[in-house]
Amino acid sequence: MTNISNIKIAIVDDEPSIATMLQMVLRRAGFHQLYTAATCAEALSLAARVVPDIILLDIMLPDGSGLELCSKLREYGNPHILFLTAKASDLDVLRGFAMGGDDYITKPFNPLEIAARIQARIRRLEPEAPVFDSANRPDTGVYRFGRFTVKEAEGELNVEGKQVSCPAQVFQLLVHFCKHPGIVFSKTQLYDKVWGINRQGDDSTVMVHIRRIRERIEIDPGNPQLLLTIRGIGYKLVRESPEP
Helix, strand or coil: CCCHHHCEEEEECCCHHHHHHHHHHHHHCCCCEEEEECCHHHHHHHHHHHCCCEEEEECEECCEEHHHHHHHHCCCCCCEEEEEECCCCHHHHHHHHHCCCCEEEECCCCHHHHHHHHHHHHHHCCCCCCCCCCCEECCCCEEEECCEEEECCCCEEEECCEEECCCHHHHHHHHHHHHCCCCCECHHHHHHHHHCCCCCCCHHHHHHHHHHHHHHHCCCCCCCCCEEEECCCEEEECCCCCCC
């Protein structure tokens, strides 16, 4: 069981009232290692010093964009990055995920929802008994699917023998599919099981992460052969057909 008091959370926002409110709510939820930054420069310095596990990242900062800052923050560990922003269009959300964000919430927001999402994220990281089949190793959490292999404990994705970088939430979604091969999951089910919060109607989050998985594991992401769309139902991960 993860001790949430050991989880390091960085709040990057130039509005003091928001930072103070989030700190108060997160402390009440049991998180104690909380850090704040108000600019991109402060955030980078903080990340290098603390290496946070979770970053709440505003997009509009005084000295730059949180979108561009996101990839730089990933140079310090592999934090779960949740964008906080007043930009609420579908295009803005998709761009946030494309730039490496794991989750996205628009202002104004309920700070209790932020705490709930973080707690759900931590639950997703708790060890789960893997589903056994002949290609999976339940004792080690290694999942082999033809051209790619997932090592859950190490947080590694290897494609054709080469390690491929994979953002934390994308990796968690891929692990979920690996543990349940051949099973179709709807977008709502995936959001509930992987993000940990039922968010009916939130299609863009899952769709962007599905695309990011395909960009890593498929030979042709536009014509997927492994992570399939089952029209009108959802998605499922299958094994490559055996060569004749």
